[in-house]
Amino acid sequence: MDQYTLNLLVVGASFALYVGIAIWARAASTSEFYAAGRGVNPVINGMATAADWMSAASFISMAGLIAAVGYNNSSFLMGWTGGYVLLALLLAPYLRKFGKYTVPEFIGDRFYSQGARIVAVICLIVISVTYVIGQMTGAGVAFSRFLEVEISTGLYIASAVVFVYAVLGGMKGITYTQVAQYCVLIVAYTIPAIFISMQLTGNPIPGLGLFSDHTASGQPLLTKLDQVVTDLGFAQYTAATSPWSMALFTLSLMIGTAGLPHVIIRFFTVPKVSDARWSAGWALVFIALLYLTAPAVGAMARLNIIDTIYPNGPENEAVLYEERPDWMRNWEVTGLITFEDKNGDGRIQFYNDKNEGFAAAATERGWAGNEFTYNNDILVLANPEIANLPGWVIALIAAGGLAAALSTAAGLLLAISSAISHDLIKSTINPNISERSELLAARISMAGAIVLATYLGLNPPGFAAQVVALAFGLAAATIFPALMMGIFSKRVNSAGAIVGMLVGLIVTAVYLFTYLGWFFIPDTNMLPNTADNWLFGISPLAFGPIGAVLNFASAYIVSGMTQEPPEEIQELVESIRVPRGASGATGH
Structure with missing residues (x-):
């Protein structure tokens, strides 16, 4: 059986499984659509949360980023897992005890303000739309290679699959679909890593x-x-840079994780408050299975690529372009690998031509510039081909990449549609809407969000993990502080919460767009994205904690200058934090 047919069978079987689960678990009420009827077992919810969490950024891009940069990008691992510790300890059980369906609903009720609810909806939509771009991009990358279609066609197929199981099933269908997707993606990620680890080191545990x-x-x-990367003028793989930058970026990812709406709403699906904490713990276990493997995948992929270009070592001649391995030929079709013979010798010169100290050595060897480039997003997907693994492993990695992208996309789209149907239509525009009409509005909102996500996926502002990092910065600066103050401060009032969220959103967005403007709007005169131009040397991708501090400060200052929250709100905050009777809380 040829590779294309094998890919089609494996991916098609996984899609059929997702659609079948959606039909079986079709949501029949708003409670099932928004919170799966609050009846999900914490182990099941932990697995679904892990799938919701391990997006295209985790499955596809994270190992590529680690491979490209090395040790410094381990901050992705530390920040993303650390965020779940914050969720388990500081947010999940308290939010579940409050018993609401959505994050904006909690903020609106806690801060007794429709204005606060609407600002939270705006923040949620900005964060979720930014995040979902990476998932659609990842799905397009996987489809374009393994099903041999255009990226745009792949996006349309992925959107159609998500449409069926997300619109039909809501949170109930998505939950059980994500359990299946977790099984697919963890097997798909682990098996190639075991093969490659055995090839390179003889150790089956990556x-x-x-x-x-x-x-x-x-x-x-x-x-x-x-040795091999420094021989080609690249930075040492295990070298570390500024601890300040790394710590700030890790913190941004941590509090951004704890503020992501599509992750938080998963904890509204369990029966009891204690189950919310257990769900976070189980999610960490399931996530660790992939995250402990990712650094090995990144390092081994980087070494394998260099070995295929310089089979006798970087000190010897590179492979002839006409004799390039099949995996390069396959991926060139996607446009994610390019070659330009700058010195006319027919060989693939791959090195860091930006390294001024290496320029003399490169000239002496007759090199006229780097000739080979590849998109970091391909590394995990291409790894089995680079290592000449069996065809079924290649098909499995295709199914895994698509499962990772679609599972998170579905969670994000549900967060968007719930905010629109429940927080805007039901709570603001038409409070008397019937449950049947609200369920229809939720499904229409979901369909609209899918259309928007598909459009943005066709015109992404960057590769998946970079775009996701922007969403984390925005979540860290807006949602996380509002939730923390809503749970742990009786003094913060509606005016303070609104001003805090707006300050966090605006300042962080302005900083991101100022230094990453070229990322979104090419050919502009915005400041270049270099450390010399950053404010106090703070990377745009690590600005989330600064936005969070400004959010906290603004909220407390405004609250101190205005009237205290009503007595019943202060009592509500106290009741959320007190564990008495928590085991019996069921929400509404």
């Missing part, structure tokens, strides 16, 4: 293989990788 000896050279794998 996380241990990363610290084992490289079979061919006898050196520790990371020592070998450091």
Whole structure:
């Protein structure tokens, strides 16, 4: 059986499974559409949360970012997992005890203000739309290669699949679909990693293989990788940069994780308050299975790519372009790999031509500039082909990449549609709407969100994990502070919450667009994205904590200058935090 047919069968079978689950778990009420009827077992919810969380950024882009940069990008791992600790300890059980369906609903009721609810809806939509771009981009990348279609066609197919199971099933259908998607993606991610770890180190456990000896050279794998990348003018793979920048970026990812609406609403689906905390714990366990493997996948992919270009080592001649391996030919079709023969020798010169210190050595070898470029997003998807693994493994990684992208996209789209139907239409525009009409509005909102996500996926502002990092910064600066103050401060009032969220949103967005403006609007005169131009050296992708501090400060200052919240609101805040009777809380 040829590879295309195998890919089609495996991906098609996984899609049929998702649609079948959606039909079986079709939502029949708003409670099932928004919160799966609040009857999800915490272990099941933990697995669904892990799938919701492990997006295209985690499955496709994270290992690529680690491979491209090395040790410094381990901050993605630390920040994203650390965020779940914050969720488990500070947010999930208290929000579940409050018993609402959506994040804006909690903010609107806690701060006794429709204005606060609407501002929260705006923040939620900005965050979720930004985040979903990466998922649609990831789905397009996977489709374009493995099903041999245009990226745009892949996006349309992915959108159609999400439309069926998300619009039909709502949170109920999405939950059980995500359980299936988790199983697909974790198997798809782990099996190729085991094969490649065995090939390179003889160790079947990728996380241990990363610290084992490289079979061919006898050196520790990371020592070998450091050697080959520095021989080509790249930075040492294990080198670290500024601890301040790394800590700030990690913190941005942590509090951004704890403020992501599509993650938070998963904790509204369990029967009891204690189950919310257990769900977060189980989610960490399921996430760890992939996250402990990702650093090894990144390092081994980087080494494999260099070995395919310089089979006899970087000190010797590169492979002839006409004799390039099949995996390069396959991925060139997608446009995500390019080659330009700058010195006319017919060989693939791959090195860091931006390294001024390496320029003399490159000239001496007759190199006239780097000739080979690849998109970091391809590394996980291409890894089985690079390592010449069996065809069924390649098909499996295709299904896994699509499962990761679609599972998170569905969660994000549900968060958007719930905010529109429940927080805008039901709570603001038409409070007397019937449950049947609200359910219809939720499904129409979901369909509209899918159309918007597809359009943005066709015109993405960057590769998946970069775009996702922007969403984290916005979530860290807006939703997270509002939830924390709503739970732990009786003094913050509606005016303070509204001003805080607006300050966090505007300041963070302005900073991001100022330094990443070229990312969204090419050919503008915005400031270039370099450390020399950043305010106090703070990367735009690490600005979330600064926005959060400004949010907190603005909210407390305004609250201190205005009237205290009503007595019943202060009592409500107190009741949320007190554990008495929590085990019996069921919400509404």
